[in-house]
Amino acid sequence: MLNIENLTMKFGGVTACSNFSAKIKKGQIVGLIGPNGAGKTTIFNVITGVYKPVEGQITFNPKDHKQHLLVGLRPDQIAKLGVCRTFQNVRLFSELSVLENVFIGNHLRIRSNVFSAVFRLPSYGAEEKAMYEKSCYLLEKVGLQDAKDEKACSLPYGMQRRLEIARALATDPRLLLLDEPAAGMNPQETGELTRFIRAIKEEFDLTIFLIEHHMDVIMEISERIYVLDHGILIAHGNPGEIQRNERVVEAYLGVE
């Protein structure tokens, strides 16, 4: 589904990631781990079009027959193709209500133009109703239905993270990129999150690529794991292989 080839990203003289390749198959949950500053979020930013890589190619085929090159597209175009993300430090529309946040996630699929929206033409009305219902459904999925009229910034941190996932789901993604979804959660919450990620993957037929520092989460749900250190891919494989890999242990614990 997503094919990253020889991706290199530099900021001035700093190489954030070099020669990174990865393959994500449809329906997989794939993990991306590495020590702080290894370049994980940079890779997400390149996939979603925030940065343009110095080298490399990213191909995305949501359905088997159609190939899209992601490099060079704008973030909103990439989102339209069905790649959506959450952010490491939550980025909600904080002054807007919870419901509005999810509602806005629907906007990219709108077919009516702005004039039919202003004049409330029936075609727009039907569309808005569907968007509203979908938003409510997604909020129910993430357990925020009772908070839908609250301001997004007034929610506790854990709920903000779930709201961000709901907003991303509203864009109808095929590939969902989660940037540290379990950050700041206690073991009980991470357990819930793991189940939640599995559940949405099944229900919305998603492929998931996630960055995470909680090893128990990553080892439990990922089918494949890519390990990054100083911008270089040092290992990839299934969780068992990664746990036994010496270079990974070195990168995390150091060597004598």
Add this chain to the structure above:
Amino acid sequence: MKIKEKSSVTLLILLALTIVGLFLANKFLDSYKIRIITLSGIYITLGLSMNLINGFTGMFSLGHAGFMAIGAYTVGILTMPIPMKEMNFFMQPIAPFLANVEWGFLPALLAAGIIAGLAGFVIGAPVLRLTDDYLAIATLGFAEIIRVVFTNTQSLTNGALGLKGIPNYTNIWWSWGIAFVTIWFMTVLMKGSYGKAFLAIREDEVAARSMGINLFKHKVMSFSFGSFFAGVAGGLLAALLGTIDPNMFRISLTFNILLIVVLGGLGNIVGTAVSALVVTIMMEALRFLDESINLGFIQLKGIPGMRMVVFSVILIAVVLIRREGALRKAKRV
């Protein structure tokens, strides 16, 4: 759903009361006061149009006077009777394609809006790649460019001489009618999906574009709509005053509107409308501060522009104490 019905009933009552109020004002007040109320209607439209750009979409634009100038000149040239045109353009005859036009007020107002909106589109397309203070400087520059161009296009705008004898079509009903249309437009726009997308851009551009919102398209859209209404309001103003010249449309005009928007609360439709009314009335009511004041024991010499100090103080107070605007209680869309 219940709340929705309730609020629309309240709105209807408010609308009815305002119309009755306007009717009574029109009947019993003297022409000076009627004129002030008419002017407030125009300022409501101006405030709301700037609010769309600055308050809802979060773009710091200071180009309003320029778009008003475009609207004002469009209405002035299109509605002016043909003999009047000949009298006005004595330095250089008017461009032939405009010499024999004399439109009705409504089509002229629409043309004013559309031309200003198109100008907004043309200016917005390159300028809206900038953000924050850079955008403010660039839009301010464009407003000045429009003014300077109008000063020099003698056969089109009569240059620095300005236009005199524009028919006084604007009355209380025109100005408030357009104000109501603007309030309605902004309300439904912001309720719908496109309005929410504008808000998303204001809140967080990075998140908005990651959610698939085409920043550029939506920014240009918001900017063009704002310019459209600024143009219409400019047209109303031209037909209220009867005389316009390029120097009317200086930066200070933009700042008056910005004052209204900030006092009413950025992103607050009701607040902006009320603050437009209050500020316009105060602008006139405080005129005594500009004249010499006799306190009995001491005679203060009049300083023109003293009344603006009052607004400055209020503005500073609002920014320090209530950044969300003086009238925040009303629900923000």
